[in-house]
Amino acid sequence: MINEDTIAAISTPYGTGGIGIIRISGNKAFEIVKTIFKGKKDFDEIKSHTINYGKIVDPIKKETIDEVLVTKMKKPNTFTREDVIEINCHGGIVVLKKILDLVLKQGAKAAEPGEFTKRAFLNGRIDLSQAEAVIDLINSKTDESSKASVNQLEGKLSFKIKTIRKRLVEMLAHIEVTVDYPEDDIEEITGEKIYTEIIHIKESLKNITYNFERGRILREGIDAVIVGRPNVGKSSLLNELTGKNRAIVTDIPGTTRDIIEEYININDIPVRIIDTAGIRETEDAVEIIGVEKTHKALEEAELVIMMIDAEKGFTHEDSTILKKIVTKKIIVLINKIDKSNEDDIKNIEKHLEGINYIKTSIKEEIGIEKIGEMITKLFTKGEINLNSQILLTNVRHKNLIDKAILSIDDAIKAYKSKMPLDLMSIDIVNAADYLGQITGESVKDDVINEIFSRFCLGK
Numbered sequence: 001m002i003n004e005d006t007i008a009a010i011s012t013p014y015g016t017g018g019i020g021i022i023r024i025s026g027n028k029a030f031e032i033v034k035t036i037f038k039g040k041k042d043f044d045e046i047k048s049h050t051i052n053y054g055k056i057v058d059p060i061k062k063e064t065i066d067e068v069l070v071t072k073m074k075k076p077n078t079f080t081r082e083d084v085i086e087i088n089c090h091g092g093i094v095v096l097k098k099i100l101d102l103v104l105k106q107g108a109k110a111a112e113p114g115e116f117t118k119r120a121f122l123n124g125r126i127d128l129s130q131a132e133a134v135i136d137l138i139n140s141k142t143d144e145s146s147k148a149s150v151n152q153l154e155g156k157l158s159f160k161i162k163t164i165r166k167r168l169v170e171m172l173a174h175i176e177v178t179v180d181y182p183e184d185d186i187e188e189i190t191g192e193k194i195y196t197e198i199i200h201i202k203e204s205l206k207n208i209t210y211n212f213e214r215g216r217i218l219r220e221g222i223d224a225v226i227v228g229r230p231n232v233g234k235s236s237l238l239n240e241l242t243g244k245n246r247a248i249v250t251d252i253p254g255t256t257r258d259i260i261e262e263y264i265n266i267n268d269i270p271v272r273i274i275d276t277a278g279i280r281e282t283e284d285a286v287e288i289i290g291v292e293k294t295h296k297a298l299e300e301a302e303l304v305i306m307m308i309d310a311e312k313g314f315t316h317e318d319s320t321i322l323k324k325i326v327t328k329k330i331i332v333l334i335n336k337i338d339k340s341n342e343d344d345i346k347n348i349e350k351h352l353e354g355i356n357y358i359k360t361s362i363k364e365e366i367g368i369e370k371i372g373e374m375i376t377k378l379f380t381k382g383e384i385n386l387n388s389q390i391l392l393t394n395v396r397h398k399n400l401i402d403k404a405i406l407s408i409d410d411a412i413k414a415y416k417s418k419m420p421l422d423l424m425s426i427d428i429v430n431a432a433d434y435l436g437q438i439t440g441e442s443v444k445d446d447v448i449n450e451i452f453s454r455f456c457l458g459k
Contacts, residue, residue, distance in 0.1 A: 004027065016093070039052050048074040069088040072085060126155075164435060168435070226273065231309070238275040267376045313348060331358065
């Protein structure tokens with residue numbers, strides 16, 4: 001499928017930088033750039049996939065906009081499988097906008113979010129799951145999430161899904177021939193053969209989804225909230241984990257009035273960690289708002305890191321907080337152990353039966369490394385290693401595989417109920433359709449548009 005529009009967009013982030021890139025794709029890409037680029041060679045003589053120095057000149061005003069490097073790439077050996085031009089200019093936003101405006105005036109259309117990648121999909125350069133991996137790679141926050149995205153971009157997941165779907169389609173073809181042309185001299189496919197095959201296919205699909213939770217965490221990260229009474233060390237912990245003085249630390253209770261958040265990398269797991277206002281009864285109007293925000297953050301959190309002051313012991317306020325978070329995954333830090341004694345710590349431990357806790361001193365940097373170990377254990381049940389596995393990271397893919405498995409279960413029930421092959425085939429068709437929606441072989445336009453609307457401009 002070739003779109004007749006030629007599209008253009010700025011492909012680098014807005015702001016000041018050394019280099020900015022304007023990307024152009026479509027049948028008129030060369031024709032457009034030929035009118036505004038002046039280099040040592042005539043544009044038609046420039047070889048494909050080469051970088052060429054020159055200037056961008058307004059053809060009407062005869063005014064030089066910038067010195068640039070232009071990359072000319074002929075179809076089909078491009079990302080979109082269309083003619084592509086990339087103009088590398090200086091990274092000021094004024095220069096970038098001037099060049100883009102010039103390109104648009106010469107006949108290009110402003111690209112929609114993700115339209116370059118969408119064209120790569122529509123023109124058969126990549127499938128839908130690979131296209132989704134592009135945005136995941138851009139948004140990766142750790143090395144491991146980046147590796148998972150690259151694996152998907154290379155088509156490792158697609159290959160598995162397409163292989164399984166091909167087996168289902170071949171099975172459907174055999175059923176159709178057996179049912180429609182029983183008199184022909186062909187190998188008859190029986191319900192038992194179908195049953196045996198779909199059992200194997202179900203197992204293969206379940207193996208793909210086995211590590212989904214680990215994959216989802218790599219892709220989306222974990223929302224973690226630090227809670228506790230005022231002045232237990234919450235802001236000190238945030239500063240320690242992020243490696244910078246992000247939060248104000250004082251001995252005055254109620255210093256943190258608003259929530260403060262940072263992304264950190266804990267054992268290759270992206271964690272959005274939120275420091276909250278201390279939970280206590282207060283008449284301070286601003287602090288009341290902070291406490292309300294803390295309660296809201298608690299409701300949305302996947303992980304709660306609760307801190308208890310070992311010096312002051314387990315209080316009624318600590319008990320109230322613990323009751324509020326009992327349904328969450330919890331790590332309790334018994335903090336300030338350097339200012340406490342063993343008996344006081346044991347009294348706190350009595351209230352934490354069945355709860356994960358670590359004895360820490362943020363000030364003395366005691367027990368900090370155990371926090372990462374415990375988070376890894378809570379959310380991944382061990383180390384994340386992508387060397388020998390394909391990690392399913394996308395919720396859409398997981399839901400579609402689950403639906404395919406349910407359809408196969410329906411086919412299994414049909415066989416056990418001694419239903420005819422053509423009735424079993426209905427469920428097998430559904431399973432193949434769900435898998436096709438992952439790779440884009442059987443997906444609706446509105447789903448495609450929704451996926452690509454999440455992309456940034458210029459990609």
